[in-house]
Amino acid sequence: MHVLVVEDDAEVSQFIQKGLTSEGIGVSAAYDGVIGRSMINEHQYDVVVLDVNMPGMNGYDLCRFVKQNWPAIPVIMLTALGSLENKVMGFESGADDYLAKPFAFKELVFRLKALARRHPARAPLPQRLELLDLVVDTSSHQVWRADERVTLTAREYALLEYLLLRQGKVVSRAELLENVWDVHFNTNTNVVDVYVNYLRRKIDRVEPKLIHTIFGVGFILKAEP
Amino acid sequence: MHVLVVEDDAEVSQFIQKGLTSEGIGVSAAYDGVIGRSMINEHQYDVVVLDVNMPGMNGYDLCRFVKQNWPAIPVIMLTALGSLENKVMGFESGADDYLAKPFAFKELVFRLKALARRHPARAPLPQRLELLDLVVDTSSHQVWRADERVTLTAREYALLEYLLLRQGKVVSRAELLENVWDVHFNTNTNVVDVYVNYLRRKIDRVEPKLIHTIFGVGFILKAEP
DNA sequence: TATCTTTCTCAGAGGTTTCTAATAAGTTGG
DNA sequence: CCAACTTATTAGAAACCTCTGAGAAAGATA
Numbered sequence: 191m192h193v194l195v196v197e198d199d200a201e202v203s204q205f206i207q208k209g210l211t212s213e214g215i216g217v218s219a220a221y222d223g224v225i226g227r228s229m230i231n232e233h234q235y236d237v238v239v240l241d242v243n244m245p246g247m248n249g250y251d252l253c254r255f256v257k258q259n260w261p262a263i264p265v266i267m268l269t270a271l272g273s274l275e276n277k278v279m280g281f282e283s284g285a286d287d288y289l290a291k292p293f294a295f296k297e298l299v300f301r302l303k304a305l306a307r308r309h310p311a312r313a314p315l316p317q318r319l320e321l322l323d324l325v326v327d328t329s330s331h332q333v334w335r336a337d338e339r340v341t342l343t344a345r346e347y348a349l350l351e352y353l354l355l356r357q358g359k360v361v362s363r364a365e366l367l368e369n370v371w372d373v374h375f376n377t378n379t380n381v382v383d384v385y386v387n388y389l390r391r392k393i394d395r396v397e398p399k400l401i402h403t404i405f406g407v408g409f410i411l412k413a414e415p
Numbered sequence: 416m417h418v419l420v421v422e423d424d425a426e427v428s429q430f431i432q433k434g435l436t437s438e439g440i441g442v443s444a445a446y447d448g449v450i451g452r453s454m455i456n457e458h459q460y461d462v463v464v465l466d467v468n469m470p471g472m473n474g475y476d477l478c479r480f481v482k483q484n485w486p487a488i489p490v491i492m493l494t495a496l497g498s499l500e501n502k503v504m505g506f507e508s509g510a511d512d513y514l515a516k517p518f519a520f521k522e523l524v525f526r527l528k529a530l531a532r533r534h535p536a537r538a539p540l541p542q543r544l545e546l547l548d549l550v551v552d553t554s555s556h557q558v559w560r561a562d563e564r565v566t567l568t569a570r571e572y573a574l575l576e577y578l579l580l581r582q583g584k585v586v587s588r589a590e591l592l593e594n595v596w597d598v599h600f601n602t603n604t605n606v607v608d609v610y611v612n613y614l615r616r617k618i619d620r621v622e623p624k625l626i627h628t629i630f631g632v633g634f635i636l637k638a639e640p
Numbered sequence: 641t642a643t644c645t646t647t648c649t650c651a652g653a654g655g656t657t658t659c660t661a662a663t664a665a666g667t668t669g670g
Numbered sequence: 671c672c673a674a675c676t677t678a679t680t681a682g683a684a685a686c687c688t689c690t691g692a693g694a695a696a697g698a699t700a
Contacts, residue, residue: 201603212587212632294599295589300529308522330585343657344631380677381659387678405667405676568646605688606648612689630656630687 191306191315192216194233196226196252197241197268206239209295211344214331215302218372223247227255232374235263236306239298240285242269250283257284264305266298319354322413324393324400326354335393342392345370349385350393353401353411362408416531417441417459421451421477422466422493427516431464434520440527448472452480460488461531464523465510467494482509489530491523544579547638549618549625551579560618567617570595574610575618578626578636587633 193210197203198221207217218235220226224246230238238256242249253265264286286309287301307314319326325334331347333340342350348370353361363382367373371381386401386409394401402410418435422428423446432442443460445451448469455463463481467474478490489511512526544551550559556572558565567575573595578586588607592598596606611626611634619626627635 205600205603209587209589212589294593296532296593297529300525300532304522304525304529307525308519345658379660383677384659384679387680390678403677570647604649608688609648609690615689628688 191236191302192218192234193237193239193302194218194220194226194229194235195239196220196223196244196249197239198222198244199241202241206298210299210302213299214329215299216348223249223252226252230256230260230263234312236309236312237264237266237302239266239268239302242267253283253285262309264309266301266305268293315355319351321354321357321400321411322398324354326351333393336396340392342389345385346388346392350389353409357411360404360408360410365408416461416527417443418462418464418527419443419445419451419454419460420464421445421448421469421474422464423447423469424466427466431523435524435527438524440524448474448477451477455481455485455488462527463488463490464527465490465492467492478510491526491530493518540576540580544576546579546582546625546636547623549579551576558618561621565617567614570610571613571617574607575614578634582636585629585633585635590633 193215195203195206195210195217197206197219200221203219203221207219210217218229218233220229223244226238226240227247240249240253244252247255249267249269253267256263256265265284266287266289267283267285268289286305289298289301315328317327317329319328323334323336326332328351331342333342333347333350349366352366352370364376366382367377367379373379386403390399390401398413398415400411400413402412402415404410418440420428420431420435420442422431422444425446428444428446432444435442443454445454449472451463451465452472465474465478469477472480474492474494478492481488481490490509491512491514492510493514493516511530514523514526540553542552542554544553548559548561551557553576556567558567558572558575574591577591577595591607592604598604611628615624615626623638623640625636625638627637627640629635
């Protein structure tokens with residue numbers, strides 16, 4: 191699940207980001223409404239979390255925009271003002287749910303998961319991904335290879351999960367940058383190669399090798415050579 | 416978990432009852448508001464599910480009654496009318512959540528569980544919590560590690576008890592802040608880390624270590640490394 | 641009131657992760 | 671086989687997260 195958080199207060203935004211990340215939920219952030227809007231146009235999020243009070247474009251307007259252009263994406267509104275008018279405004283602008291600050295963090299997580307389930311923008315992740323003797327538990331982020339527990343960092347895990355989801359298909363570096371690193375423009379980085387190397391060290395020391403390089407194209411995860 | 420369903424339409428009520436029962440949730444039913452009220456007075460429910468339109472005493476009034484007399488019991492409102500006025504009325508009368516008919520049954524279950532978790536009907540604590548040679552007596556708040564008595568402050572004890580209750584599971588800082596400190600939206604404190612450190616000094620000087628840090632996620636209490 | 645305990649913040653030390661950059665190794669087409 | 675290009679590997683810088691000691695503030699005790 192991947193969530194966009196549109197919130198101008200950097201502290202609040204980071205609090206939400208950290209919290210969701212540690213719950214295993216992917217997060218992108220926009221710090222004002224206009225940027226939020228262009229991010230929504232360019233990527234597919236499962237849920238959008240919107241602060242009401244923002245410079246540029248306020249939460250209600252952005253919510254209306256989402257509902258007009260991407261009606262399938264559910265929206266949760268956040269506001270510091272717990273008054274009735276705000277709730278009404280929130281519903282009027284089409285928000286699917288509403289949370290008044292300060293809120294219990296757990297509540298945000300529950301509501302996010304509930305919305306994502308109700309409006310399944312993408313197929314839900316299987317609880318368990320496998321390829322031969324490589325096993326990944328997507329809920330706890332635990333990984334085994336040949337019956338041995340392997341510990342991965344967050345980035346390594348994200349990369350492996352993505353490769354597993356597209357196992358048997360060639361995946362380009364640009365695709366990995368987009369989906370694992372959230373980098374959408376062409377930078378001159380070899381970070382993908384570095385992390386593929388890390389992954390190989392951790393899960394591909396034994397035979398048969400699962401990660402294969404396709405020269406000039408990208409990588410592929412599969413059992414046969 | 417035990418739920419009271421107040422709904423005058425027998426068919427709808429039975430549908431809900433059957434469904435919840437098969438989810439392992441205990442259900443009692445009242446077929447009008449007045450009877451519902453007396454049942455609430457006489458028993459302790461974890462959540463009350465209220466239909467808006469009922470003879471005798473309508474849902475809003477009953478909801479107001481619950482919130483005045485039993486503010487700890489969460490309320491979910493049901494209505495056939497999905498209009499804005501109804502939502503506003505629902506929130507005004509103090510409902511914790513709101514579901515418009517027709518609703519997906521799963522959605523009701525999900526919201527029920529979310530509410531029950533948010534307002535935990537104190538499930539009786541086991542008298543004794545243990546992990547290896549760590550022993551906690553929950554009635555006297557006494558703690559032993561490796562047969563040695565350890566004295567903890569109130570906060571240290573609360574933290575340890577929570578970790579023990581969730582032993583084997585990763586617990587995030589946000590979760591600890593919410594459940595041990597009752598802080599729901601503090602963005603910038605390291606008090607959890609400080610207390611984990613205190614706890615480690617008092618109960619984790621000996622091998623094997625029981626408190627483990629999961630980098631970027633939180634902590635876990637377990638025997639293996 | 642004086643003293644001790646508990647709770648919490650702050651700041652800096654210490655670790656881990658992430659990423660860049662440089663070099664080594666491998667692949668391809670002529 | 672060689673030159674040009676792609677990929678692999680490594681080291682270390684930078685960013686970020688966690689731990690820890692010191693002390694302020696609030697509360698308890700006597």
